[in-house]
Amino acid sequence: MRIADLLARSRPSISFEFMAPRDESEVDVLERTVAALAGHAPDWVSVTYRVRTGEKTLELVTRIKRHYHIEAMAHLTCANTADRTRQILNWMEREGVANVLALRGDPPTTGEPFTPADPQLTHASDLIRLVRGSGYRFGIGAACSTEKHPESPDVEHEFQYLQLKVESGADFLITQLFFDNRFYFDLVARARAAGIKVPIVPGLMPVPSRRSLALMTTMSGASVPAALQGAIDEASDDDAIRALGVRHCIAQCAELLEAGVPGLHFYTFNRARAPIAILAALRGQQLIAS
Ligand code: FAD
Numbered sequence: 001m002r003i004a005d006l007l008a009r010s011r012p013s014i015s016f017e018f019m020a021p022r023d024e025s026e027v028d029v030l031e032r033t034v035a036a037l038a039g040h041a042p043d044w045v046s047v048t049y050r051v052r053t054g055e056k057t058l059e060l061v062t063r064i065k066r067h068y069h070i071e072a073m074a075h076l077t078c079a080n081t082a083d084r085t086r087q088i089l090n091w092m093e094r095e096g097v098a099n100v101l102a103l104r105g106d107p108p109t110t111g112e113p114f115t116p117a118d119p120q121l122t123h124a125s126d127l128i129r130l131v132r133g134s135g136y137r138f139g140i141g142a143a144c145s146t147e148k149h150p151e152s153p154d155v156e157h158e159f160q161y162l163q164l165k166v167e168s169g170a171d172f173l174i175t176q177l178f179f180d181n182r183f184y185f186d187l188v189a190r191a192r193a194a195g196i197k198v199p200i201v202p203g204l205m206p207v208p209s210r211r212s213l214a215l216m217t218t219m220s221g222a223s224v225p226a227a228l229q230g231a232i233d234e235a236s237d238d239d240a241i242r243a244l245g246v247r248h249c250i251a252q253c254a255e256l257l258e259a260g261v262p263g264l265h266f267y268t269f270n271r272a273r274a275p276i277a278i279l280a281a282l283r284g285q286q287l288i289a290s
Contacts, residue, residue: 001071001098002098002099002139002171003044003071003073003098003099003139003141003172004139004171004172004198004199005139006043006044006071006263007172007199007201007262007263008199008262011288011289012257012261012262012263012264012288013042013043013044013201013262013263013264014040014041014042014043014263014264014266014279014288015042015043015044015045015046015201015263015264015265015266016037016042016045016046016265016266016268016275017045017046017047017048017203017265017266017267017268018030018033018034018045018046018047018048018060018268018270019047019048019268019269019270020047020048020049020050020053020054020056020057020060021053021056021060022050022052022053026270029270029271030060030270032272033268033270033271033272034060034064034068036272036276037268037272037275037276038064038068038070040275040276040279042070043071043263044070044071044072044073044099045064045070045071045072045073046072046073046074046075046101046141046265047060047061047064047072047073047074047075048075049074049075049076049077049079049103049105050077050079050108051077051079051080051105051108054079054080054088057074057075058074058088058091058092058095058097060072061073061074061092061095061097062095062096062097065096065097071098071099072097073097073098073099073100073101073139073141074092074097074099074100074101075100075101075103076088076089076100076101076102076103076127077103077104077105077106077127078103078104078105078114078116078117078118078121078122078123078124078126078127079105079116079117080117080118080121081117081118081121082118082120082121082130084117085118085121085127085130086130086134089131089134089136089138092138093136093137093138097138098138098139099138099139099140099141100131100138100139100140100141101140101141101142101143101174102124102127102128102131102140102141102142102165102170103124103127103142103143104122104123104124104127106219110215110218110219111218123161124142124143124161124165125161125164125165125168128140128142128165128168128169128170129168129169131169132168132169139171139172140169140170140171141170141171141172141173141174142162142165142166142170142172142173142174143173143174143175143176144162144165144173144174144175144176144187144200145158145162145175145176145220145221146175146176146178146183146184146186146187146222147176147178147183147221147222147223148221149176149221150218150219150220150221152221159190159194162191162196163194163196166196166198170198171198172198172199172200172201172262173198173199173200173201174200174201174203174265175187175200175201175202175203176203176220176221176222177203177204177205177216177220177222177267178202178203178222179222179223179224179225179228179248179252180223180225181202181252181255181256181259184200184202184256185259187200188200199262199263200262201261201262201263201264201265202256202261202263202264202265203265203266203267204249204252204253204264204265204266204267205245205249205266205267205269206242206245206246206248206249206266206274206275206278207228207232207241207242207244207245207248207249208238208241208242208245208269208271208274209238209241209242210232210235210238210241212269213232213241228244228248231244232244242273242274245274246274246277246278246281249274249278250277250278250281250282253278253282253287254282254285254287257282257287257288258287266278
């Protein structure tokens with residue numbers, strides 16, 4: 001089923017992002033996380049893509065669909081040539097994958113520029129056009145920043161390419177992580193004023209640790225509100241930080257749900273505990289169905 005159709009339902013969708021395993025040592029934790037979160041009946045999930053582990057993404061997506069009967073979307077990036085990209089898309093189509101998140105992709109080394117494998121595929125909008133223009137019937141998602149992308153001079157620059165992604169055929173958007181809902185509300189207001197009608201799903205990250213927070217904010221360009229940063233600085237250890245992160249995320253989700261968001265998409269980093277605690281709190285507040 002197309003994710004855009006799931007997002008058009010009256011109740012907000014709940015979804016999780018899993019990271020495809022980089023090596024065998026990550027497989028057990030991932031399997032346990034998928035099983036634990038599948039028990040919370042997400043409406044859909046997604047699996048990240050890296051060029052070196054691309055096959056693992058596709059394996060995991062098809063396995064989640066078959067074993068758990070949950071709609072699973074494959075991420076795909078501009079890390080391959082156009083020919084190789086078509087081979088991957090053909091494979092996905094044969095396996096019954098219905099949705100693709102079309103991305104430019106992170107550079108293999110943080111801080112270095114992204115080097116496309118094919119001059120035809122340098123930005124996410126090129127990949128979206130390739131998927132739409134080749135007659136595939138996938139639902140297509142795209143990423144968007146609520147704050148300035150690290151490579152962009154400003155948010156206006158970023159917004160013009162967001163429009164291009166939608167014009168090229170993206171039928172829903174997932175935001176980069178953010179810790180202040182004001183950025184999400186501003187983006188949605190701006191998009192609606194510009195005539196962009198597709199659902200914009202907030203992407204949420206319960207802070208996993210000081211180290212991961214520093215890495216993720218550098219990579220995404222997300223800012224941390226002073227009060228949250230202050231509390232993190234004073235926290236005694238990563239357990240205390242995780243508890244703070246869960247509390248902050250519950251408050252974010254509650255405000256987003258009250259504002260009528262189409263869904264909540266959790267960046268899980270292949271850990272189930274924080275999303276489960278957040279969903280339990282939202283159910284307790286009767287903000288999502290039990
Ligand atoms: P683009 O839209 O191509 O934007 C990249 C940069 O180029 C931006 O600065 C933009 O302003 C600029 N730009 C865009 N179009 C043009 C143009 N036509 N001309 C000039 N400049 C342009 N990364 C992975 O490697 N694997 C994943 O699985 C993955 N999953 C993700 C899931 C989500 C929900 C999100 C939000 C991000 C994910 N990322 C992933 C990270 C993502 O690839 C990076 O954030 C990347 O820096 C930008 O990707 P994009 O698709 O928004 O790229």
